[in-house]
Amino acid sequence: MLESFNFRVIWEYMPLYGQCFLATLWMSGLALLGAILLGIVACAMRMGESRSLAVLAGVYIESIRSTPLLVQLYFFYFGLPTVGIMLPEWLTGVIALILNSGAYYAEIIRSGIQSIHTGQIEAGISSGMNYFQRMRHIILPQALGMTIRPMLGQAIVLVKDSSLLSLISIMELTRAGQLLTSERFMPAEGFLTTAVFYLILYYMLKWFSNWSEKRLVFKEAR
């Protein structure tokens, strides 16, 4: 297998890989941003005063968490056109990624906020802080420290999950491997190169995660 490994073909396909690498990067970046925003909203709904909003957010989070992303992706890809919503493929993919990761971010943020001792909030109230001051100075700084690692972990999952977009024929890293397989019949070259690009992203995020733990996490947050 390895003695016939063809680096020349990989070099020839490098522009394609670069393009696909960027596509993976911006699509997962966009999805990450959307997912964190959606997560904050869903979490606020779930923990808020309104009972019906809390139930709504709960149903959303539970149904996302107990079905595979691929099924959600197909659900939107095959389902949206039948109700008359025509979107470009990449947008369908990014929306599916946002909805999927949003549910996980909601849970991460919730566990971060819940990990803060009620005594801290009570102390804030008795010091005369209002809701936003408590959020700004007491809850969020601690919750951020507690959640930065699981958040980056979910970001890694999101980048890897974006590979499923290749199954609805969106051009991204995994698709590049598939092209090399179908055009030149070189699956080893194609998919191992793809894997290397994903590993680059993985190690970058992992390094950042370790760095942020040293710098940002207050070990004795409680």
Added chain:
Amino acid sequence: MWGFYFQELMHSMPFFFKGVWMTISVAGLSLFAGTIIGFIGGIIRAGRNKFLSAIVGIWVDLIRGTPFLVQVFIIFFILPSAGIELEAFPAAVIALSNLTASFICEIVASGILAVPKGQSEAATASGLSYYQQLRYIVLPQAMKTIMPPLVGQYVLLVKDSSVVSAIGVVDITRVGWLTVQRVPEGLMVFGLVGLLYFAICYPLINLSGRLERRMTVVNTKL
């Protein structure tokens, strides 16, 4: 029209149940193999041999850093060129066992490392061998930390098994994909597919949550 498609869908229910059975057999076999390999890997990872531990660490990183879809393609398309011909089903089971094992490995290793050092020191002082320490002192205590994420991992396993539909294993997702070509009601077809996954995953998610709560109660009592 909707009613007609609903009828069609009801007629293909036996097909869907075959898909459920396929998902359960792929996930079940991988669960079995992945748990055994994962426990062995975790014990090595937390063990004293630095060299073996580092090798297991690299394996875990390689599996965690690449998307499962790419791993499936590598196993399915590249092993044949190395002279190992695989059908889709065994390739799926190998890929999924490998993935699960790498995650369980980390869960087990961190569970073992969470057991206070005094426990194994006391065991050494009582004259227990390394194997006896693991069997009678460390693992039984580590199980408390291991169990909740382990069950959580089984949920991920069921969900990740949907990806093997990409190499033609006729699981629930693949059945949905085949059906949607005939019954062009994406929302309905993949809604049903999602429900079937939900029926498998939701009890597991609940079990994981209950185990986690029980563990925290025990910890606060101490």
